[in-house]
Amino acid sequence: MTDKHVKAMTADIETPTFETTAFTTPPPLEEATVAIVTSASLHHPDDDDFAPADTGFRVLDAERRDYVLGHWSPNFDTTGFAIDLNTVFPIDRLDELAAKGVIGKVADRHLSYAGNQFDLSAIRMDSGPAGARWLKEQGVDVVLLTPV
Amino acid sequence: MCTLAHVFEAAGLATVALGSQRNQIAGTAPPRGLWCDFPLGRPLGRPGDPEFQHRVLDRALSLLEADGPVFEEFGESITDDVTEVLACPVPARHDAGAHPAVDEARGLRQAYDRAVERFGNRIGAGRVVDADQLPGAIEAFVRVAEGTPWKEAGIPGIPARVAQDIRGYYETAAIGLADHAPGAWVGTRWFYDETRTGAVMLAARAAMRDAGEKHNVWFYLTPGDR
Numbered sequence: 351m352t353d354k355h356v357k358a359m360t361a362d363i364e365t366p367t368f369e370t371t372a373f374t375t376p377p378p379l380e381e382a383t384v385a386i387v388t389s390a391s392l393h394h395p396d397d398d399d400f401a402p403a404d405t406g407f408r409v410l411d412a413e414r415r416d417y418v419l420g421h422w423s424p425n426f427d428t429t430g431f432a433i434d435l436n437t438v439f440p441i442d443r444l445d446e447l448a449a450k451g452v453i454g455k456v457a458d459r460h461l462s463y464a465g466n467q468f469d470l471s472a473i474r475m476d477s478g479p480a481g482a483r484w485l486k487e488q489g490v491d492v493v494l495l496t497p498v
Numbered sequence: 499m500c501t502l503a504h505v506f507e508a509a510g511l512a513t514v515a516l517g518s519q520r521n522q523i524a525g526t527a528p529p530r531g532l533w534c535d536f537p538l539g540r541p542l543g544r545p546g547d548p549e550f551q552h553r554v555l556d557r558a559l560s561l562l563e564a565d566g567p568v569f570e571e572f573g574e575s576i577t578d579d580v581t582e583v584l585a586c587p588v589p590a591r592h593d594a595g596a597h598p599a600v601d602e603a604r605g606l607r608q609a610y611d612r613a614v615e616r617f618g619n620r621i622g623a624g625r626v627v628d629a630d631q632l633p634g635a636i637e638a639f640v641r642v643a644e645g646t647p648w649k650e651a652g653i654p655g656i657p658a659r660v661a662q663d664i665r666g667y668y669e670t671a672a673i674g675l676a677d678h679a680p681g682a683w684v685g686t687r688w689f690y691d692e693t694r695t696g697a698v699m700l701a702a703r704a705a706m707r708d709a710g711e712k713h714n715v716w717f718y719l720t721p722g723d724r
Contacts, residue, residue, distance in 0.1 A: 351683065351686065351687055351690065351721055351723055351724060352578050352580050352683065353537040353538060353577070353578035353682055353683055354578065355723040356538060356721060356722065356723055357519055357538065359722050359723050360519065360522075360722075361519070361521050363522070365500075365521070365522055365525030365526045366500075366501050366526055367525075367526075368504050368526075368527070371504065371507075371527065371529055371567045372504060372507035372508035372529065373507055373529050373566060373567060374507045374510050374511060374512045374513075374529075375512065375565075376512035376562050379559060379562055382512075387502060387506075388499075389499040389502070395624070399625060402656070415618070416618065417620065418619070418620055418621075418624075419620055419621050419666075420625070422658065422659070422662075422718065423718070424658070424661070424662065424665070424718055424719070424720060424721045424722070425538065425721050425722050426537075426538035426539030427537050427538060427539035427540055427682035427683050427685075427686065428539055428621040428666065428669060428686075429545075429621070429669050429672070429673055429679075429680060429682070429684070429685040429686075430537075430539055430540040430544075430545040430679075430682060431539065431540075431545075431620055431621065432613075432617055432620045432621045432622075432669065432670060432673055433545040433546060433617060433673055433679050434545035434546045434679070435620065436542060436545075436548070436551055437539075437540050437541070437542050437543070437544070437545040437551075438539070438540070438541060438542065440542050440551055440555060442548070443542075443548065443551050443552055443555055444555075446548070446552070447552075447555065447559075452559075453559070463499075463502065465499055470501050473501055473502065473505070474501060474504075474505060478501065478502050478505035478506070479505060479509060481502070481505075481506075482505060482506045482508075482509035482510075482511055483509065485506070485511060486509065486510060486511065490511060491511070491512060492511070492512045492513070492514070492559075492562065493503075493506055493511050493512070493513045493514075494513075494514055494516070494555075494558065494559075495499050495500070495502060495503055495513055495514065495515040495516065495528070496499070496516050496541045496542070497499040497515075497516065497517060497518060497519075497541055498538065498539045498541065
């Protein structure tokens, strides 16, 4: 079992296509509020676990560090995240960038979805737009998207 | 992940998407995509290496300066070093009356607890079964491996989720025993190749497959290439 083998196993999975590519110009980075949105199915222990094919999202509090991996796929390394959460969810790195003034502010709360979805219609039409609205309401300008 | 980038941009958020699987991020073509040739599960590259993680972030955030859709490749690669071996001692038999896998799991409990105390419980047991319940879950998979239909074996939840708790318990114990941050997949290979419980999980999966159980029920018990 190697990373190369696992990647080869999933290499032929069809990717969604978008007829047009939306593009939003951000404010200057040093003024921007930055959030992380991950598809690692992270959640706090006291939040609901992700169900199979769960297309919803969970809110991650930036003041906490008790993020738990809730992803259903066994096809990625998990020890990197176990040792250092920043390997997947670089919240400490963003805090450091904000302290240096590179970015304006780290969002107070972030989002997590479940990757490895075979039917993306609910995310495209429902939970994705809902997450975007929620982030906008929090004053987020820039989103860093991290997979596993 | 990249689908969300399209959705978020359409809603007025600027995004930067990291991707570890080139064909996936290139195919979905997010507005700003950075392909990082890193092992799956480590999108920022190296655990415990803030300097490296900052290089990834600096490059990712630099894409925000582009005035249109952009796809770039991070200049450094991390490959899965298949020769790296985790020198974790598998505990000696303690209870001759217990199945060797169950005895082994009990023997790793102190290492698991130390790792949880040090790192937190991010991947370990607890989704379905906690550390105290884990030996019972392993016993259920032993029964499956020996031919008992999985629905009659007493698996305390959806098999794939219980299997994740078992793997997570072992890999958490492994990082507690290791004297360094192991490379990607090293703990996983140790679990399936070196431990009695890893062998039980592979055998249970094979038994379920051979019994004609539904693909989704047995396939996700272990990484797919097993």
